[in-house]
Amino acid sequence: MNKLIDTLETAQGTFTVTLAGEDDLEEVRRMLVEAANWMQENGIKQWNPQQFSPEVIRSFYEEREIYLLHSSGEVAAMFTLQDSDPEYWGERNIPGYSYLHRLTIRLPFRGLGLGADILRYAAKRSKALQRTGLRLDCWNQNLKLNRLYQNLGFQPQGTGSLNGREFNLYQLDPQVYLQS
Numbered sequence: 001m002n003k004l005i006d007t008l009e010t011a012q013g014t015f016t017v018t019l020a021g022e023d024d025l026e027e028v029r030r031m032l033v034e035a036a037n038w039m040q041e042n043g044i045k046q047w048n049p050q051q052f053s054p055e056v057i058r059s060f061y062e063e064r065e066i067y068l069l070h071s072s073g074e075v076a077a078m079f080t081l082q083d084s085d086p087e088y089w090g091e092r093n094i095p096g097y098s099y100l101h102r103l104t105i106r107l108p109f110r111g112l113g114l115g116a117d118i119l120r121y122a123a124k125r126s127k128a129l130q131r132t133g134l135r136l137d138c139w140n141q142n143l144k145l146n147r148l149y150q151n152l153g154f155q156p157q158g159t160g161s162l163n164g165r166e167f168n169l170y171q172l173d174p175q176v177y178l179q180s
Contacts, residue, residue: 005067006125010117012109013071017121020066020078028066029057031078035104046139064101067125069118071109079103079118081126088137088160089169097171098126100136119152123172134172139165152176 003019020028029052036047060066064080085099100122105114123134138145140159146168150156153176157169 006121008069008117008121010112010114012112012114015069015071015076018068018070020061020068022061024066024068025054025057025061027068027075028060028078029054031075031104031106032057032102034106038107044139044142046142060102067122069114075106076109077103077105077114077118079122081122081129083129083131085135085137088162088167089135090160092158092169094132096132098122098129098131098134100134103136115148116152119149123176135170137167137169140168141166 003021004016005019006017008015008017032047032052033049036049036052039046040049060080064082066080067078068075069077080101081098082101083098084093084095085101086093089099100119103115103118105118119134126134135157136149136154137160138149140146149170153173154170155173157171160167160169
């Protein structure tokens, strides 16, 4: 059973925000595979559909909080937060930040500005969890997404490499974070 956390008011309407439970594992996996397939079809090599096995999704529950956004009973989007991320951040990792991963928006809800709303909500949620700030990473070849993060106040913190792929590290500007 999903645990109701909050509601998110957007220009597209009100979304219910819940923490995913074990019974949502297949829904979470299906969303990530759907997004990975879309990326592959559009030449974005950021995610591979095969990487989202049930075992990998199950491990998310052990190390992250999985948030689902619902609209009219349908899951519209998801993201995860964790309080440490040494795999991507290496020596720059500072426990106590929120590290955002797997921001995924279902196709019918894309192109409406929901990604920016979710990122603002993630910053607000991180503050409620008394975390120091909000951090994320992005494949360096995904130029559109890198621009979005920078336009929303995320400041570059360096680069990293994992499994032969280069990525950019971002932290939400402290002034923006404190206002969220």
